[in-house]
Amino acid sequence: MKEFAVSDEHELESRLIGTGVERLALLGKHADVLMQGYSRDEVPLEALSDSALRRLLAARIVWRPDDQGGVKLAPRVRELIAEMLADETRRQVNADVGETLELVRTLVQSYREAQSQGEYWRQEQQLLRLRQAVDDLNGRFADAIDSLWQRLNSDFGFVSRLNDKIRENERAQKQIVRLLDGLQLIDFDELIELVGGDGTLRKLLISQLQRQISQHYTSLREVQSRLTELMARFRQQQSRSRLISGMAAFLREHPNFVPGNYARRSDVPDLINQAVPLIAAAAPAVDHEPDIRVLTDLVHQLPTPLHKPQTVAAARPAEAEEQSLVAARQQALKQDVESFYLTVIDHPDPTGISALAYLQESDMEWGEEIWLFQVIAEYQSLPRSEQKAFELHQLESRASRFNDLRLIHDVTLQLANSA
Amino acid sequence: MIEHGPLLERLLAGEFVCAVSDDRAFRRLEDEEVREQIDTYLRPLNRRLATNAEGSVYFLAWRQLNDEAREQLSRQLGEVLHSLMPMLEWLQLMQEALGHDALVAPGDVLKPAELSARCEDNQSLREQLERLAGDSFFGSQSEQLDAQMKQVFKRLREHGYLLQPHADRQVYLVTGKIDYLVDLVRLIRDEENLPVDDERPQTQESLL
Numbered sequence: 321m322k323e324f325a326v327s328d329e330h331e332l333e334s335r336l337i338g339t340g341v342e343r344l345a346l347l348g349k350h351a352d353v354l355m356q357g358y359s360r361d362e363v364p365l366e367a368l369s370d371s372a373l374r375r376l377l378a379a380r381i382v383w384r385p386d387d388q389g390g391v392k393l394a395p396r397v398r399e400l401i402a403e404m405l406a407d408e409t410r411r412q413v414n415a416d417v418g419e420t421l422e423l424v425r426t427l428v429q430s431y432r433e434a435q436s437q438g439e440y441w442r443q444e445q446q447l448l449r450l451r452q453a454v455d456d457l458n459g460r461f462a463d464a465i466d467s468l469w470q471r472l473n474s475d476f477g478f479v480s481r482l483n484d485k486i487r488e489n490e491r492a493q494k495q496i497v498r499l500l501d502g503l504q505l506i507d508f509d510e511l512i513e514l515v516g517g518d519g520t521l522r523k524l525l526i527s528q529l530q531r532q533i534s535q536h537y538t539s540l541r542e543v544q545s546r547l548t549e550l551m552a553r554f555r556q557q558q559s560r561s562r563l564i565s566g567m568a569a570f571l572r573e574h575p576n577f578v579p580g581n582y583a584r585r586s587d588v589p590d591l592i593n594q595a596v597p598l599i600a601a602a603a604p605a606v607d608h609e610p611d612i613r614v615l616t617d618l619v620h621q622l623p624t625p626l627h628k629p630q631t632v633a634a635a636r637p638a639e640a641e642e643q644s645l646v647a648a649r650q651q652a653l654k655q656d657v658e659s660f661y662l663t664v665i666d667h668p669d670p671t672g673i674s675a676l677a678y679l680q681e682s683d684m685e686w687g688e689e690i691w692l693f694q695v696i697a698e699y700q701s702l703p704r705s706e707q708k709a710f711e712l713h714q715l716e717s718r719a720s721r722f723n724d725l726r727l728i729h730d731v732t733l734q735l736a737n738s739a
Numbered sequence: 740m741i742e743h744g745p746l747l748e749r750l751l752a753g754e755f756v757c758a759v760s761d762d763r764a765f766r767r768l769e770d771e772e773v774r775e776q777i778d779t780y781l782r783p784l785n786r787r788l789a790t791n792a793e794g795s796v797y798f799l800a801w802r803q804l805n806d807e808a809r810e811q812l813s814r815q816l817g818e819v820l821h822s823l824m825p826m827l828e829w830l831q832l833m834q835e836a837l838g839h840d841a842l843v844a845p846g847d848v849l850k851p852a853e854l855s856a857r858c859e860d861n862q863s864l865r866e867q868l869e870r871l872a873g874d875s876f877f878g879s880q881s882e883q884l885d886a887q888m889k890q891v892f893k894r895l896r897e898h899g900y901l902l903q904p905h906a907d908r909q910v911y912l913v914t915g916k917i918d919y920l921v922d923l924v925r926l927i928r929d930e931e932n933l934p935v936d937d938e939r940p941q942t943q944e945s946l947l
Contacts, residue, residue: 482840482841483840557842557844558840558841559938560841560842561834561840561841562936562937563935564827564830564831564921565831566936567924567927567928567935568828568831569935570933570934571824579927579930579931580931581813581816582926582930583809583813583815583816584809584813588804588809589926589930590789591791591919591923592812592815592816592923592926593789593801593804593812594789595785595799595800595808596753596811597753598752598753598784598786600747600751600752
């Protein structure tokens with residue numbers, strides 16, 4: 321009877337394996353269609369034959385949520401793909417510790433039963449399933465932590481808006497709390513009691529699990545503190561952006577706004593206290609013997625001027641001549657006007673001397689306008705005390721009846737006390 | 740002190756030193772002992788090291804505020820205020836052109852050519868850039884979009900807000916001086932009690 325049961329179980333096992341291989345192959349065979357179902361809402365049916373669809377449904381790779389609706393990916397398959405792609409938008413964190421612990425308890429009990437009844441094959445099977453349960457638990461935490469790090473390291477790059485990043489960060493933090501709660505459920509005192517003196521179970525459920533759990537705990541705490549930091553940065557970015565747009569809007573509404581002069585306060589804000597630039601200037605000095613050699617070397621290294629010196633020399637006199645010619649004429653005009661002033665002093669005339677008449681009588685060649693301009697300019701450039709010694713009369717008229725512009729026809733100059 | 744020579748020179752010349760503009764110097768400045776050494780050195784020059792609230796940028800402040808220093812600070816504050824509006828508009832333009840919902844931050848890479856291309860395709864950005872570039876702070880005379888963008892970036896580089904790592908490449912890095920500007924805006928907001936809110940609005944969840 322016992323022998324029969326064992327061979328029965330062997331047969332069951334091999335049948336499971338056969339079906340499993342068949343169904344896993346379905347995933348590969350219909351990978352295209354399934355991935356379309358992953359990225360969209362529904363699995364497109366056009367490319368699937370009726371029998372293929374039936375097989376996919378039977379394998380619970382796809383399902384039909386209701387009779388009228390289309391066919392969708394089964395949640396587990398979606399999770400599997402998300403996990404394989406590390407697709408953080410769809411990846412789920414699921415570490416249902418409670419259920420796993422329940423399973424562990426059951427398996428330990430069956431293992432013991434098989435042990436006491438001497439059913440070694442069944443004992444082996446239970447141990448294998450126990451190992452798998454522990455590995456699954458471990459793997460779920462490792463996956464969850466990996467997913468959290470992925471999201472953290474990409475600054476939640478899978479969403480673009482800051483608000484979404486903040487929400488995703490909040491969601492991740494909640495997941496961490498759930499994961500930590502899950503870890504809390506694992507009570508090693510209870511497990512120690514459960515495994516008793518069995519060395520194999522002890523190794524699996526106590527020392528191995530304890531080591532793994534403490535690693536997960538450390539990782540979770542680390543990722544949690546990093547997420548909090550990142551959240552602070554997101555919030556700071558949000559606050560900066562709001563501050564700048566708020567201030568810009570305020571200044572647009574109040575173009576004449578002028579803030580107080582904080583520099584005049586008794587307590588100047590640190591931020592605006594910025595010292596004036598100071599250039600640490602230095603010049604070559606030859607009072608230090610060893611430097612002289614260095615300086616000499618430097619002088620030798622100076623690049624030779626690119627321009628040929630002759631070209632510069634040839635251009636310069638022409639320019640200089642022009643400038644000095646203008647200056648010389650200006651000087652001559654000034655001297656002639658000064659002679660006019662001296663004439664007024666030397667020959668006091670109570671009616672004054674006409675500047676134009678003086679010009680015409682002399683053999684000078686100045687234009688009338690420029691002459692009058694210089695006479696007036698000379699008067700105005702005299703120191704006030706000397707100006708008082710002269711009286712300058714302008715002979716002027718309005719430009720026209722409708723234009724109040726004054727035209728100066730002539731000026732007469734006389735000594736003030738001769739009037 | 741000799742190893743701080745080049746750093747001191749840059750600080751004295753009025754530069755803002757941050758992790759972007761000079762990573763090594765910045766890391767040295769984060770050492771309190773180094774900061775004390777530099778402060779001691781600067782004492783006879785009536786200057787001291789100063790930093791912003793987050794400590795992301797270092798510059799030199801007056802140690803004693805005499806009349807002359809206050810005079811200079813008033814002038815300087817005037818200049819900064821003159822540049823405030825164009826700077827805020829530039830920050831907003833960058834944010835919009837890049838399609839970000841955060842401001843440009845120290846270390847961000849900006850390429851004027853790419854930004855020009857985005858402004859080219861968008862009338863509103865185009866107009867914003869035009870208005871901005873023509874502001875006396877940026878002082879562009881050109882009607883060409885590329886030239887306007889270039890001029891704006893050139894001025895920002897001169898003012899230390901941007902760094903151009905290679906003189907022959909039109910690629911810029913945002914420096915920590917941007918942080919300083921944001922802090923300054925916050926200071927003005929706080930000092931003048933302006934109705935400018937930077938807190939996040941109540942989210943839907945917390946209202947429920």
